Amino acid sequence: KINGDRLWASLMELAKIGATEKGGVKRLALTDLDKQGRDLVVGWAKDAGLSITIDQIGNVFMRRDGTNNALPPVMTGSHIDTQPTGGKFDGNYGVLAGLEVVRTLNDLQIKTEAPIEVAFWTNEEGSRFVPVMMGSGVFCGAFSLETAYAAKDVDGKTVGDELERIGYKGPQVPGDHPIGAYFETHIEQGPVLEDADKVIGVVPAVMGLSWYDCVVTGMEAHAGPTPMGLRKDALQVSTRIMQEVVAIANRYPPYGRGTVGMVQVFPNSRNVIPGEVKFSIDLRNVNDELLNTMHEEMLAFIDNVRSESGLKIEIERVSYYPPCPFHPECVDAVRNATAKLGYSTMDVVSGAGHDAIYAARLAPAGMIFVPCKDGISHNEIEDAKAEHLEAGCNVLLHAMLERARI
Amino acid sequence: KINGDRLWASLMELAKIGATEKGGVKRLALTDLDKQGRDLVVGWAKDAGLSITIDQIGNVFMRRDGTNNALPPVMTGSHIDTQPTGGKFDGNYGVLAGLEVVRTLNDLQIKTEAPIEVAFWTNEEGSRFVPVMMGSGVFCGAFSLETAYAAKDVDGKTVGDELERIGYKGPQVPGDHPIGAYFETHIEQGPVLEDADKVIGVVPAVMGLSWYDCVVTGMEAHAGPTPMGLRKDALQVSTRIMQEVVAIANRYPPYGRGTVGMVQVFPNSRNVIPGEVKFSIDLRNVNDELLNTMHEEMLAFIDNVRSESGLKIEIERVSYYPPCPFHPECVDAVRNATAKLGYSTMDVVSGAGHDAIYAARLAPAGMIFVPCKDGISHNEIEDAKAEHLEAGCNVLLHAMLERARI
Ligand SMILES: NC(=O)NCCC(=O)O
Ligand SMILES: NC(=O)NCCC(=O)O
Numbered sequence: 185k186i187n188g189d190r191l192w193a194s195l196m197e198l199a200k201i202g203a204t205e206k207g208g209v210k211r212l213a214l215t216d217l218d219k220q221g222r223d224l225v226v227g228w229a230k231d232a233g234l235s236i237t238i239d240q241i242g243n244v245f246m247r248r249d250g251t252n253n254a255l256p257p258v259m260t261g262s263h264i265d266t267q268p269t270g271g272k273f274d275g276n277y278g279v280l281a282g283l284e285v286v287r288t289l290n291d292l293q294i295k296t297e298a299p300i301e302v303a304f305w306t307n308e309e310g311s312r313f314v315p316v317m318m319g320s321g322v323f324c325g326a327f328s329l330e331t332a333y334a335a336k337d338v339d340g341k342t343v344g345d346e347l348e349r350i351g352y353k354g355p356q357v358p359g360d361h362p363i364g365a366y367f368e369t370h371i372e373q374g375p376v377l378e379d380a381d382k383v384i385g386v387v388p389a390v391m392g393l394s395w396y397d398c399v400v401t402g403m404e405a406h407a408g409p410t411p412m413g414l415r416k417d418a419l420q421v422s423t424r425i426m427q428e429v430v431a432i433a434n435r436y437p438p439y440g441r442g443t444v445g446m447v448q449v450f451p452n453s454r455n456v457i458p459g460e461v462k463f464s465i466d467l468r469n470v471n472d473e474l475l476n477t478m479h480e481e482m483l484a485f486i487d488n489v490r491s492e493s494g495l496k497i498e499i500e501r502v503s504y505y506p507p508c509p510f511h512p513e514c515v516d517a518v519r520n521a522t523a524k525l526g527y528s529t530m531d532v533v534s535g536a537g538h539d540a541i542y543a544a545r546l547a548p549a550g551m552i553f554v555p556c557k558d559g560i561s562h563n564e565i566e567d568a569k570a571e572h573l574e575a576g577c578n579v580l581l582h583a584m585l586e587r588a589r590i
Numbered sequence: 591k592i593n594g595d596r597l598w599a600s601l602m603e604l605a606k607i608g609a610t611e612k613g614g615v616k617r618l619a620l621t622d623l624d625k626q627g628r629d630l631v632v633g634w635a636k637d638a639g640l641s642i643t644i645d646q647i648g649n650v651f652m653r654r655d656g657t658n659n660a661l662p663p664v665m666t667g668s669h670i671d672t673q674p675t676g677g678k679f680d681g682n683y684g685v686l687a688g689l690e691v692v693r694t695l696n697d698l699q700i701k702t703e704a705p706i707e708v709a710f711w712t713n714e715e716g717s718r719f720v721p722v723m724m725g726s727g728v729f730c731g732a733f734s735l736e737t738a739y740a741a742k743d744v745d746g747k748t749v750g751d752e753l754e755r756i757g758y759k760g761p762q763v764p765g766d767h768p769i770g771a772y773f774e775t776h777i778e779q780g781p782v783l784e785d786a787d788k789v790i791g792v793v794p795a796v797m798g799l800s801w802y803d804c805v806v807t808g809m810e811a812h813a814g815p816t817p818m819g820l821r822k823d824a825l826q827v828s829t830r831i832m833q834e835v836v837a838i839a840n841r842y843p844p845y846g847r848g849t850v851g852m853v854q855v856f857p858n859s860r861n862v863i864p865g866e867v868k869f870s871i872d873l874r875n876v877n878d879e880l881l882n883t884m885h886e887e888m889l890a891f892i893d894n895v896r897s898e899s900g901l902k903i904e905i906e907r908v909s910y911y912p913p914c915p916f917h918p919e920c921v922d923a924v925r926n927a928t929a930k931l932g933y934s935t936m937d938v939v940s941g942a943g944h945d946a947i948y949a950a951r952l953a954p955a956g957m958i959f960v961p962c963k964d965g966i967s968h969n970e971i972e973d974a975k976a977e978h979l980e981a982g983c984n985v986l987l988h989a990m991l992e993r994a995r996i
Binding site (some may be wrong): 191249269288372373375376379391393395405406407408409410411412414417419420421423424426427430433434437438440442443444445446447449451452453454455456457458464466468534535536537558559560561563 | 654657675696769778779780781782785797799801809811812813814816818820823825826829830832833839840843844846847848849851852853854855857858859860861862863864870872874904940941942943965966967969992
C-alpha cells in the first residue's frame with residue numbers, strides 16, 4: 185500500500201505554486217509558475233532515483249528501470265498545468281499518484297519486470313494555448329509539432345518560444361518512445377461517484393465530443409418603438425436552439441450531454457433588441473453513432489428554425505473527438521486491483537477528455553476515478569478527500585504491478 | 591414655411607462635433623464635445639437674438655420675447671447629447687428644429703403673443719450618467735438636483751463636477767420657470783411611419799415602461815461529466831423566462847413590447863454549465879393597466895419556473911415610467927398643423943421615452959415624429975430624409991403658432 189500522507193503532502197506542496205486566495209491554483213501552461221511546478225516534480229523524481237527525459241513538446245518522462253529494460257514501460261501520468269481558476273487536484277493528482285507509486289516501490293524495494301514511467305504532458309488544459317491535451321496529442325501524432333509550436337496565447341507568445349524560455353524544449357522526438365500500457369488516475373470532475381457513495385470509478389471509456397460555434401444574426405433595433413411583428417430578435421431565435429441542445433441530450437440517456445456554456449449578445453444593451461448572438465454548443469456521447477445522430481438532429485432543427493424565423497444562422501463544428509473505449513485488459517487491471525483492495529466501486533464513463541485518450545491510440549490504456557466534492561472541478565473550490573486520493577493511488581499501484589509484473 | 595436647407599445645414603454642422611468614422615456622432619453628456627456642441631447652439635441662438643438662461647442642472651433655455659411677456663412661453667426642445675454610437679438626428683433634430691422655427695419667425699418678422707423658448711435638456715440619453723432624461727427629470731421634480739449631481743460615470747466623475755468643468759452649471763433653479771405648452775419633434779426611432787409611407791407621426795402618448803434585472807443562480811459544473819439529470823443549468827432556466835417576456839408582449843397587441851437586450855453568462859466557458867445568468871427585461875405598454883398585467887404575468891411565470899426548477903431566481907424592478915398621454919390640445923395642434931400643410935400622417939404611439947414626458951407633468955405637451963431610415967436609431971447608421979425633417983419642422987412652426995398666437 186502507498187503512503188497516503190506523503191501523497192497528500194506532495195499535493196499540498198505543489199499546490200503552493202500559483203496558489204490563489206480562494207484556495208485554488210492558477211498555474212497556466214508554460215508560464216514561470218509552470219516551470220517552478222515542473223522543476224519541483226522533476227526534483228522529487230530525481231530524489232526517487234528516476235531518470236528524466238524531455239521531448240520536443242515539453243512532455244516529461246520520469247523512469248524507474250525494470251529487470252527487463254527491453255520491455256516497453258508501464259506508464260502513468262497526467263498534467264500539472266491548471267485552469268486560470270483551477271484546483272489543486274485536476275491533473276496534479278495523476279502525476280503525484282504516479283510518483284507515490286514509485287516511492288512506494290522504492291520503500292518496499294520491489295523490482296518490476298517492465299520499467300515504470302511517470303509522465304506529465306504539456307498543456308492539457310488548453311486555457312492558455314489551444315488545442316487542449318497538446319503534449320499527448322503531439323506525442324500520439326494527432327497533430328504536428330509545428331502546429332503546436334505555432335499556437336499563440338492572447339499576448340501573441342507561442343508555445344515554441346515559451347517552451348524554450350522555461351527550458352523545457354527537450355531533445356527527444358515526441359512519440360519516439362514505446363509504451364507497454366498506460367494508466368491515469370484523475371478526480372472524476374462529475375458527481376456520479378459521490379452521488380452513489382463509491383470510492384473508485386472504473387472507467388470503461390471516454391465520451392466523444394463535438395464542439396460548435398453558432399451565430400444568429402437578426403437586426404438590432406430600439407426595444408420601445410419596434411412592434412413585436414417587425415422584429416428580428418437574434419436572442420429569441422437563439423433560445424430555441426439553446427433549449428434544443430438540452431432536449432437532444434435528454435433524448436439519448438444516460439450518456440447524452442448537451443451544453444450551451446458561452447453566450448455573447450450584441451450590442452448587449454437593455455433597450456436594444458439583440459442584433460447578433462454568438463454561442464457555443466457542446467454535444468457528447470460515449471457512442472459515436474448516437475453522437476452523430478445528435479449532431480444530425482441539431483443541424484435539422486437549426487435548418488427548421490432558419491426557415492421559420494428568416495434569420496441568418498451559421499453553425500460551425502470547431503472540434504470533434506470520437507469516443508475512446510479503453511482497453512479491456514487495462515480496465516480489468518483496474519477492476520481487479522479495486523476488488524483485491526476491497527474498495528466500493530462502480531463503472532463511470534468519463535465525460536471529460538484526458539491525456540489518456542491520446543495515450544490509448546498507442547497502447548492499452550485505462551483510467552481510475554476518485555470522487556471530488558460536489559463533482560466540481562475547473563474551479564478554485566475543487567476539493568477531494570485524502571482517503572479517496574490514497575485509495576485511487578493504491579488501485580493505480582496494483583493495476584500497474586499487474587501489467588509490469590514483479 | 592421654414593427653411594429646410596438651413597435646418598439641414600445646421601444639423602450637419604452640429605454633427606461634425608464628435609463625428610465618428612461610420613457617419614455617426616459620439617457626443618456624450620457633459621464631455622468637452624458636449625460643451626462644444628452647446629457653445630455652437632448657444633452662439634446660433636444669440637445670433638438669432640435669443641436670450642439665454644441656464645439652470646443648475648445645465649438645461650439651456652433660449653428665449654424669443656412675445657408681445658405679452660407675462661404669458662408663459664410656448665416651448666420646444668430636446669437634447670444634443672448622443673449615445674456612444676449615436677446618430678446625427680436623435681435629439682439634435684428637436685433642438686435645431688426649434689431654432690429653425692425662431693429663425694423663420696425672425697425672417698418673416700412675425701411677433702407672437704406668448705414668448706417662444708427653445709430648450710435643450712441635459713443628459714437625455716443616460717449613456718454616461720443614469721438616470722436617463724436627467725435634465726427634464728430634475729426640472730419637473732421627478733428626482734432631486736442632489737441625486738443628479740451625485741450620478742457618476744464609469745471613471746467616477748460626477749454630474750456636478752462635470753457641469754462645473756464645462757461651464758454649464760447655471761444659476762437658475764430648475765423648474766422655477768413656467769411653461770405654457772411644450773412640443774418636441776423627434777425621429778420616430780421605429781419603423782411604423784416608414785412602413786406605412788407617412789411623413790408625420792402625431793404622437794398621442796408615450797408608452798410606459800418597466801425595466802427589470804433578473805438573476806438565475808444554478809451550479810456551474812463541467813459539461814462532460816455532469817449527467818443531464820444532476821444539472822442546475824442557469825442558462826436553460828433563463829431561456830424559458832426570456833421566451834416568456836416576448837410571449838407576454840405578444841398577448842397584448844398592438845402596444846405590448848417585451849425585450850431581453852442584455853445577457854451575461856458566468857463563467858461563460860464552452861465546457862462549463864452556466865452557474866449564473868444575469869439578464870435585463872424591458873416591458874412596455876401604452877396602457878398602464880395592461881403594463882401592470884404584463885408585470886404580474888411575468889412575476890407569476892417566474893414563480894412557476896422557480897418552483898419547477900428549484901433554482902434561485904431573483905427579479906428586481908429597476909425603473910418604471912407610467913404611460914404618458916399627451917394633452918389633447920397639443921395633440922390637436924399637431925394634427926391641425928399637419929392637415930393645414932397637407933402632409934400624409936398617422937398616429938404613432940411613442941415606444942421610447944423622451945424629455946416631453948417630463949415636460950408633460952408641468953404643461954400641456956405634444957410630440958411630432960418624422961420617419962427614420964429602417965426605424966434605426968442609437969446607431970451610427972441612423973438616417974433621416976431632409977424633406978421629412980423639413981416637414982416636421984413646418985408642423986412644429988404651425989403647432990407652436992397655434993398655441994403662442996400671432
Ligand atoms: N478533463 C478536462 O477538463 N478536459 C477538457 C476537455 C473537456 O471538456 O472534456
Ligand atoms: N428616446 C430614447 O431612446 N429614450 C431612451 C429610453 C427608452 O428606452 O425609451
